Amino acid sequence: MSSLNTKIQHVFNEPACENNQGKDVKARKKGCSKPLTPGAAAGGCAFDGAKIVLQPITDVAHLIHAPLACEGNSWDNRGTASSGPTLWRTSFTTDLTELDVVMGRGERKLFKAIREIKEAYTPPAIFVYSSCVTELIGDDIEAVCKRATEKFALPVVPVNAPGFAGSKNLGNKLAGEALLEHVIGTAEPDDAGPYDINILGEFNLSGEFWLVKPLLDRLGIRVRACIPGDARYFDIACAHRARAAMMVCSTALINLARKMEQRWDIPFFEGSFYGITDTSEALRQISQLLVKKGADPEILGRTEALIAEEEAIGWKKLAAYRPRLEGKRVLLNTGGVKSWSVVHALMEIGIEIVGTSVKKSTVEDKERIKHILKDDNHMFEQMAPRELYAMLSEHKADIMLSGGRTQFIALKAKTPWLDINQERQHPYAGYDGMVELVRQIDLAIHNPIWRQVREPAPWDCQPAVREELPRTKRETTTLHVVQEFTGTTADDRGEW
Missing domain, CATH: 4.10.910 (30s ribosomal protein s13; domain 2)
Structure with missing residues (x-):
């Protein structure tokens, strides 16, 4: 338990976090997270956050050492996609019962489960997740994983992120620590080259990274490891041989990016693949970092040629939507990188932003929003459902972009809504993804159903006298x- 507390405090004191950089030494020791209160992790606990980061590693067996409900509540929690292995879609749990807890059979049951998975599926590795119950009763999953690794000649990785440790975001970072401690650097590739990069914090939701990877392939840039979207265990183990890295979601894995730069001299930058301009800028920065690390400068010219070609195609496709969407008002209720990258992308085609949530955004994200919107009047940390409903029912926005939790507020207000978070059904990254996002917004706003539902119901109409x-x-x-x-x-x- 003490080792877990040390890890948590270490993660809170993240030097690369903009929040911590502005604090004095005394305030920094208190950590960068608000004190937990009962029910504070209802939106996602640390266990859930760790599972979100690691489960998209597609060829690994993910074993939950917990009662059945923990795995049942967290399985398939994001719409990530795989281009190959499907083992990650199989749910594994030790299914601890009250009798197991009372009799102290947890560790023995865990070891047996590891052996059964190894014999039945022969995965390249097994990730073992602790939970609130197993942490409270004192099961030492690190010792069990170490013994299983020696016994079965198979990497068995302990992930110490019990739910009560903190929020989902803390679990994201603890998962990154597990990769640093047990996976990255444990294998050596035989084909390392000057154009290898890592993409960090990209989850390949709805397969959207597959819209970006062909662009990198055309430039001769190889993604050594995409962590975690559509990842393979061996690729992550060799990620330390990349020459540069792009951070897509800093709130989740900034600690991973910083420590990889310290240990293996892999420079990184934070960018976005949402929108025409930001996608182009991300490609430029990747090429520039590679040149600084020794790649041939001719890649800069090829990058500009690719950008010019793709931008011309993208803007031509978007031109058809501009007359229909210019001046339309959007309320963006999300956070993180989308709080500024999607804002910028929509403003490029003339859409007005009436508000954007910054609840999960870093200080740097907020500064970018201020620069894009020219002020901070359209930023809000958190908006209560009642306030959201009032804003939409008064027709202050033509559409709301958010996650599934707030969709019913928009529907009750008879306002178009589009899923922009992890449950979305369409990929929105890259040049083609931006066109798809605009197409979906156009379809939602101009759907004739909204005109019909806003009319009085027939039974509410008085007969004409x-x-x-x-x-x-x-x-x-x-x-x-x-x-x-x-x-x-x-x-x-x-x-x-």
Whole structure:
């Protein structure tokens, strides 16, 4: 337990974190996370955060040492995609029971589970996750994993991130620490080259990294390891031989990027593949870092030629949407890198940003938003559901981009909504991804269903009252109708 506390405090005191850089020594020792309160981890505990970072490693067996519910609640928690192995889609757990806890059989059961996985699936490695229960009863998963590694000649990696340790973001960083301590640098590639890079914090949601990788392939740049999206264990083990790195989500794995730079001299920068301009800038910075590390400078010219070609195609496709979307107002309720990169991407085609959440954004992210929007009036740390509903129901935004948790607020306000977070069904990265994002926004805003649901329901409409006509005119009208119906006149039929 003491070793876990040391790791947590070490992760909190992250030198590369903009938050910590602005603190004095005394404040920095308290950590960069707010004190936990009961229920504070309801949005995702440390165990959940570690699983998010490591589960996309597709050829590894992920074993949860916990009661069944822990794995049941965290399995398939993100829409990541794999181009090959599917072992990561298989759920493994020791399924501890009350009797196992009382009788102290947890460690023995864990060792047996590791042996069964090795014999049945022969994975290149097994990741073992601790949980609240196993940490509280004192099961030493590090000792069990060390013994299993020796016994089965198979890497068995302990991931010490029990849920009660803290928030999901802390779990992200603890997962990065596990990779640094047990995986990265444990294998040597036989094909290392001057154009190898790492991509950190990219989860390949809906397969969107597959829209970016062909661009790098055309430049002759090889992704040595994409951590964690569509990753392989051996690639991550060899990640220390990359020449440069791009950090996509700094809030999740900034500690991993910094320590890899310290240990193996791998420079990194934070960038984004959302939007035409930011994608181009990311490609430029990757090429520049590689040249600084010894690559042939001719790659800079090839990069500019590729950017010019792709931008021309992208802007031509987006031109068709500009007349339909220019001036439309978007409320962005997300965080992290999307809080500024998506803002920039949408403003490029004339969309107005009426607000963007910065709850999960770093200080640097917030400064970028201020620079893009020219002020901070459209930034909000957190907006209560009641406030969100009021803003949307008053038609202050034409569409809301957010995660699945707030979709029903938009639907209740009869406002178009598009998923921009991990549950999204469409890839939005790169040049083609930007076109797809704009296409989905256009489809959502101009969907005819919104005009229909905003109209009063038929049962709420009062029947129209016919205006009363003068008596003489009513009689004349009635006589005219009877004449048309019978084909006779009043004189032919006598008195009425």
